[in-house]
Amino acid sequence: MWITVGIICAVLLALVLKYIFTTSGPNPFARDTREPVREILTKKEKNKVLKQGFLASKVPENLDAVVIGSGIGGLGIAVLLAKVGKKVLVLEQHDRAGGCCHTFTEKGFEFDVGIHYIGDLQEHKPFRCMLDQLTNGQLQWEPLDNPYDWVVIGPPENRRRYPIYSGRTRFPEELKKCFPGEEKAIDEYVRMCKKAGRGIWLLAMLKLAPTLIAKFLVYTGLCKRLSYFFEMADRSLTEVVNGLTENKDLRAVFTYIFGTYGNMPKDASFSMHSLLVTHYLNGAWYPKGGATEIAFHMIPIIEKAGGAVLVRAPVNRILFNSNNEAIGVSVMKGQEEVHINAPMVISDAGIFNTYQQLLPKNLQAMPAIQKQLSLMKNGEGGLSVFVGLDGSKEELGLKADNYWIFKENNYDELWEAYTNGDREESAKNVPMLFVASPSAKDPIWQERNPGKSTVSLVSFASYEWFEEWKDAKVTNRSPEYKELKRAFIDGILDVVMDVFPNITRDKIEYVDAGTPITNTHYIGAPKGEIYGADHGIARFSPELNATIRPQTPLKNLYLTGQDVFLCGLPERWPEPSPVALSSSNATCIWTPLPWPRKPNLLNRSSSSYNSKTYMCRFVLGLRENGIRATV
């Protein structure tokens, strides 16, 4: 039996490798493009790059591709194409580029929307090399403190604080100090997380391999046999941790990071969870100068190749010819439609926006499109509170770390009661909260904003709670809406001031909340989703992953971004597999594949990419366009 399975696997592997490596084409990573690091510019200077408004006259001629949406998925693929000389136009509906990586400023305080910490960014690691290449070495990363996360559980009179340290051995060792007698459970948890994390290669393979091979792997049940990731994917996080320990606080500490992908433990796949746990094992980082630096350093690369990134450019439909091949997009400029032609359309706008809003009705009804939609569902709505404070990080007791604060250790029950509860009551009772200070993480914040600080608070909220106000003007919604927001803000601030006693009401110079309908407006999330499509157990079925891929059922139309692969700036590619390469949203359309370690261009041409840099092969989902990347 095992010999047969082995032979089948070997044949499959040979076919996949042949399919992938027989394509020739230019390579976006052929050259180490890092340049000496330049000084971080002021907001005004950066806005000249990030806020270039759409005008038909600014659309470059003879485009090679048009990308809908300027999140990391959209900009990432645009940079890759630009690096092989393609002229790409990125169109963003908001008034600035970046998607979840954009920032905004109110009363002098700059706030990040959606980047708080990223793992796997050690200098020699492939994911770091990849981000360096995508930003020509201009994006710099600042490590967070260690412990980088704190799990805070319980009411004020019985509050327990558990530090989470990075470090492959330190992470479990420190947990063992907090939970004596639970050594076996902790070791087993770490072992399972690492093993499941490593198995993610097959998920990428399903999205990359020829459809027939992917389907063969799915329908023969081989996925579960070949990868522990898929073996564990339909087991819930609650089920797994409950099987490891009876200690309720330890169960809560094992599961606390579910907020980074948005499913309560009983609905979360253990495999998804394992990716996040292992993602931060080697530390956590924050972009120096704030999240806005990410898009800011990618756009010039697109422009250098003749492309452009234009904002206030809502795409209202994708254009098709009579053979149902995508031939461009239409952008609303006031009441007028501007048509833009391109031989390739890549959508970073999310699967629901793309299929339900941008396709003509007849194509939307295609069985293959309906099949994809039926496999996905909208993710949980996000709620963010942005606080501008008078006081330095020292005065306010803020550090370069994150707090995950929970009312108690029974997350599943807390979440159920909150999301199914009466919204006014739930507003006063937000049971889980992420707290971070972007200003404390950014080493240049204080020199630019002396004596001021910011705090970002993130939780979840039901879209339906706010839906009645969705059509009102974003800056002028009704008093009832503002009152509901105020209730959330007040409840949340009470918790924060209790945990951070140096933060008091009189220090708050600015506070406002973004609800799910705010997300709809600014990041185009149709149901206010915090992380795009739902990342629950169903998302990890082999069938779904073989079906939802960069290629769509429509010729010349591709998907990129968090709905194709997974949410997060990077999605981890685990060690110690030979492919220690993180894929990211940007890689959704160009997926990394294993290749034996050997010296490569990057480490030959540069001193800081040392011999630990892995030989990796990137294979573009766009292989039919003859582009292949090898690092």
Ligand SMILES: Cc1cc2nc3c(=O)[nH]c(=O)nc-3n(C[C@H](O)[C@H](O)[C@H](O)COP(=O)(O)OP(=O)(O)OC[C@H]3O[C@@H](n4cnc5c(N)ncnc54)[C@H](O)[C@@H]3O)c2cc1C
């Ligand atoms: C509050 C929050 C905190 C987060 N924290 C972290 C973190 O700490 N670490 C981490 O790694 N990840 C984090 N994430 C997740 C990460 O930011 C996202 O997964 C990732 O940035 C998504 O990138 P994307 O390109 O897929 O989509 P997006 O960034 O959502 O980009 C999609 C873009 O498409 C645009 N668009 C939509 N429709 C149209 C249209 N019709 N025409 C033109 N443009 C359109 C939208 O406006 C948007 O700009 C966080 C997310 C949030 C919301």
